[in-house]
Amino acid sequence: MLITVLAVQTGQLEPLSNKFTAEEESQMKRMLQRVDILAKHALENGVRLMVDAEQTYFQPAISRLTLEMQRKFNKEKPVIFNTYQCYLKEAYDNVTLDVELSRREGWYFGAKLVRGAYMYQERDRAQEIGYEDPINPDYEATNRMYHKCLEYVLEEIEHNRKANVMVASHNEDTVKFTLQKYVFVSIMYKNLKES
Template sequence: MLSFFTKPHLPVFIVDKNFILNALFKSTIYRHFCAGEDVREVKNTIINIKDMGFKGEVGVGVKELKEEGILPQEPTFHEGIEARRQGVLETASMLETGDFLALKFTGAGVGMKDALDTVCEKAMERKAGILINAEQQFVQPSINDIALSLMCRYNRGQAIVYNTYQAYLKSTPSTLGHLHCAKDEGFTIGVKLVRGFYMDSESRGLIHNTTQQTDDAYNNIKEGLLQRQYQDLRPDGFPKVDLFLATHNKQSALHAYQVQQQRAEAGLPLAKVQYGQLLGMADKVSCTLLQIAADPRANVPASPQVYKRLSWNTLGDCISYLFRRAVENRDAVMRTKIEYYALRKDVWRRTKKAIRLGVAGKY
C-alpha cells in the first residue's frame, strides 16, 4: 500500500494535501516509526525514548535529492542542496551527550564538505558521534576516503566519526583493511556494522549468495573486532575500535554482549560497543538489551548501550522513507508484525482475566 502513496498519480492521493489521509497516516505508521516534522517534535521524541532508557541516533530529515542513485546536476537543485546542508546543521543542533547524528552524503553537494567540519566539531563539543551511512558501491569508495580522513582527524581518543560496513558485500573483509590505517595513523576506528541496505539495487555479484552467508560474515566480523583478532591483525598492536552494531537480529546482539561479558570477567581489553535498532522496529531486541543493562548483576563495563534510530521530516517525505525501509528490512517488518500480534494477544488475555476477576468480586 505504501508504494502507491510514494508516487501518487492524482493530487487527491498526496498525503500532505489530503487532510483525511494525512490524519490517518500520521496517527498510525508515522507516529510509530518517525520522530516528528520539526525540531520541537523530534526533541520531544528524544526525551520520550531516553525516559525509557534508550539513547538517540538522529538521522537528517529523510527527504532525498536523488533518484535511483543519480546525482543531481541541474542548477534547479542548488536550492535543495543548500536546504540539505542547512538540515544537517539543524539536526546537529539537537545532539546531546552520547547521541549520534546519521549522515548520508549522496546528493548533498560540494558545500557539504565545509559543513562536515562544523558538524564534527559540534559533535566533539557535545561528546556525541557521527555515523556515516553506507551507500551503493559506485559511490562508496569515495565515501570511505572521506570517512577515513575524518576519523584520522577527529578520532583521537574515542571515536567521533563512524563509517558503515555492510556484511552482505563480499568485499567488506578487504574494506576492513581500514584497520591497518587506524593502526598506522594512531586513531580510533569507528565501525558501524550492518547486514546491508541496497540488495534490490546493487549488482548481484557483489553480494553473498545466501542469507546464511551474510549472517556468517556479520558474525565473523563482529567476533573478530570484539576479540581483537581480525585477519592478520592480532591482539598485540590491534588498533582501538569503537563498534556500533546495527542489528535487528537478537542472536547477533546477545552474542556480542556475551563476548563482552566474558572478556570483562577475564580482565581483557574491551571495545566500546553500542547497539542500534530503528524506531518502532525490533523492540523485543532493544528491550532485551535494556533489561540486561538494568540488571545489577551485569558487569558494568560490558553493559550494553542501546540506541533507537530516529528519522524525521514531513509526512509526505517519510512515506517514501517508510516504504524503502520496509523493502530493506523485510525480515524485521515480519518480526514487528509478530511482536504486534503477540502483544495484542497478551492484552486480550489480561483484559479477559481482569473481567473474570471483576465479575468474581461481585459474588
C-alpha cells in the first residue's frame, strides 16, 4: 500500500516513504504486514478488529491505515472498525466523510464511538504550538457531538444496512439514548422488510 501525504511546499501528494530512512521503511512494511495478519485472522474467525484512536497528530495516519484495511476486509461484512473521538470538533465531519466513502466504494462501514482520552494533552499542545484547540469547548458540546455522530450512523444503518457502530461509553444518558434510537431503527427496518 502506498501512503501519500500532502506536501506543504508543492501542494501535491507525495509518497510518505520518500521521507523514511531505510530502517523506517522496513519498520513500516513489517507493521503493515502485522496489521494485515491481524485483519485476516479477524475475518477468518468472525470477530471484529477495533482500531483505537490516538492524539490528533497521530490520528490521520492511523485513520488512513484503518480506511485501507476497511476497503480490503469489509467487503462482505464489517470486520475493521475505526475509532472516532467525539470530543474533537471534527468528529462529525470525519464520520460523515468515511460513511460517504464506504457508500461510494461499496464496503461496510464500522465505527467505534468514544468521547476521547487526550483532552488536556491536546489543549496544552494547541496552546504551546499556537493552533486552534481541536477539542469541543465543554462536556455538553461533546455529548451533542457524540449523539450527532451516533444518529448519523444509525440512520445509515436504517437506510443502507452496510454500517455498524459500537457505542463505547460509560455515560448512562448515552446508553439510554442509544437504546431508544436503536429500538426505533430496528422497528423501522422490520417494518420495511415486511412491507
